[in-house]
Amino acid sequence: MWAPGNRAGDRSARRGSAGFTLLELLLVLAIIAMATGGVAFSLRNLGQTQLEREAQRLIAMLESARARSRASGMPVVWRPTETGFEFIGLPEPEPDSGAQRTTASASEWSPRMNWLGEGVSTGGAVALSLGPEPIIARQAIVLQQGDNQVRIATDGLRAFAMQAAGPLAAAP
Numbered sequence: 001m002w003a004p005g006n007r008a009g010d011r012s013a014r015r016g017s018a019g020f021t022l023l024e025l026l027l028v029l030a031i032i033a034m035a036t037g038g039v040a041f042s043l044r045n046l047g048q049t050q051l052e053r054e055a056q057r058l059i060a061m062l063e064s065a066r067a068r069s070r071a072s073g074m075p076v077v078w079r080p081t082e083t084g085f086e087f088i089g090l091p092e093p094e095p096d097s098g099a100q101r102t103t104a105s106a107s108e109w110s111p112r113m114n115w116l117g118e119g120v121s122t123g124g125a126v127a128l129s130l131g132p133e134p135i136i137a138r139q140a141i142v143l144q145q146g147d148n149q150v151r152i153a154t155d156g157l158r159a160f161a162m163q164a165a166g167p168l169a170a171a172p
Contacts, residue, residue, distance in 0.1 A: 048148045050117045052162065055143055055150040057116065058085070059160045062130065062152075065090055069131030078128040080121075084114035087130075120145045 062078060065087050069076035077088045090111065115121075123142030130136065140153035140163075154160045 045148065047146050051120065051143060051145045051148050051150050054115060054117050054120055054145075055152055055162050058141075058143070059152055059162070061087075061113070062128070062160045066130040066136075070134060073132045075132060076130040078130060080126070081112065084112060085122075086112045117145055123149065 065076050065078065068090060074089055076090050079086055079088060121144050123144055126139075126141060128139045128141065136154070136156045138154065138156050140151055143150045143152065151163045152160050153163045
């Protein structure tokens, strides 16, 4: 109980208005750090995200062409073009029962695809051999868009996968 001249009452009154404890300050700092980290992860580089999506699309197409090459026994080559890429030697897909057959023969059929993103290119004129052997040579492609790059590679046994992503190294 507080009364003039009572020292026990002075201590309890001072204790309630002394300020924040170290634990309370650390808790507030931890909450601020987690909120800042969440915002930093949500503000991801949109160019890098688009390039990674393009790489995932290309990986799916490469694996599909590799499987079709093994199934048909025909060699298939992937090659970049000015605006995208093409598959050379890919067998013509079987038309559905109601679809019209195209005039191109299986040896002439090579689908050309455009990149989905603006400014996507490969890091050099490389061509990939996709089969028909089950084990192919170690191969890699580097996709670039602005300052971002993604490397797609296989060791010959495993499927193609993104191995490294990030900004391009500055030239000295």
